Amino acid sequence: MRPTKRDELVQKALRVFYRHGFHATGMDRLVAETGISKTSMYKHFRTKEELILAALRLRDEQFRNWLYRRMEEIAPTPRGQLLAMFQVLGEWFAQPDFQSCMFIKASGEYPEPGHPIHAQSAEHKRLIFTHLRDLARQAGARDPDVLARQLVLLKEGAIVTAHLGYADDSAGDALAAARVLIDSNVAENAEEVASPVSV
């Protein structure tokens, strides 16, 4: 039972959903674009919603892995990684098929907080937030929670603005703002090497 047609389906469905949206993408279109029969689809997923959730799960995994890895590649220190995030965002925005964030779009199409798709989108954002908070703590932030929330605002704002496309370097703008916010939250000499267990 190695990675079969099921994973292939989810992978391809992910792209189509990202490009064209969820409601606008019919199952027939997925059949046409993936080459996988409708019968097979409905053997793996009982409803379209289940397929969407699987696609979002895969996207969350792929995106977070990519983001975190790139951040670590770019900078060794926690503070550097926080700043690196915006450089990575810039790389993302520059990709020709960039179309805003899949989870922002999903939460837009399924706006009720109780809806599974909305909830899963929120969870993705929450996971990134906690990662940033950990980095902020390691970077010696006075209030890691506040700093992480502020950086999240810049990140989400940069994504939306990049997609709306009336500013041409929203990642750069966010980076500049992030510098200011980090500096204002990190005590001068407390930077670097915050022991996991504080004194």
Add this chain to the structure above:
Amino acid sequence: MRPTKRDELVQKALRVFYRHGFHATGMDRLVAETGISKTSMYKHFRTKEELILAALRLRDEQFRNWLYRRMEEIAPTPRGQLLAMFQVLGEWFAQPDFQSCMFIKASGEYPEPGHPIHAQSAEHKRLIFTHLRDLARQAGARDPDVLARQLVLLKEGAIVTAHLGYADDSAGDALAAARVLIDSNVAENAEEVASPVSV
């Protein structure tokens, strides 16, 4: 020329589109929820897309008027108004029917930059940006363009984060960040009588 059925239609369609999305809202549903006959709709608007564009036009007008007026009510000075924007956002987020920004959702459902709906959404954001840039200039910002772009990032990020709902005061977070960014961009003595906003 008092409010005709046409305006009534656009007004009601606006609400339905905002709540349920664009693709997910069929014309039959609009007939049911607005009480206006399908025939009349298609006499005023030749396609669903034209109706959507009219609804977005109305939304842009209503929202910007409301935002700008509230900002002026809260604070007399340009700097105060910039900060007041985030207080106004907080009021917006607290409304029970808040469902993120209509234009972010629209650009998510119509992601191609050339699409009229996408373009009109971008224009709405651009208009707000220029307003903020004017205020930033009046507030004595060293680089009004940069400051306005940064504040826009906070604003869009706050909207998205408020809708995703894993942080409970994204407007407050944005306000705190905005203070830092404004202070770092406005020269010490160039500032004119800042009467800071409460909260």
Add this chain to the structure above:
DNA sequence: TTAAAGGTTTACCGATCGGTTCACAATGTC
């Protein structure tokens, strides 16, 4: 040899999609 298991194709279902047609009723305004 046999037989699931996983895949395919094709056709089909009722419902809804965006959009049209037609006959007709209420509303002025001259």
Add this chain to the structure above:
DNA sequence: GACATTGTGAACCGATCGGTAAACCTTTAA
């Protein structure tokens, strides 16, 4: 009274929606 404007209800269009049904093909493994 005449006439256009603006609206109505209901039936209808072909296409597409999410989802099923039935028959067959192919691989894997007991």
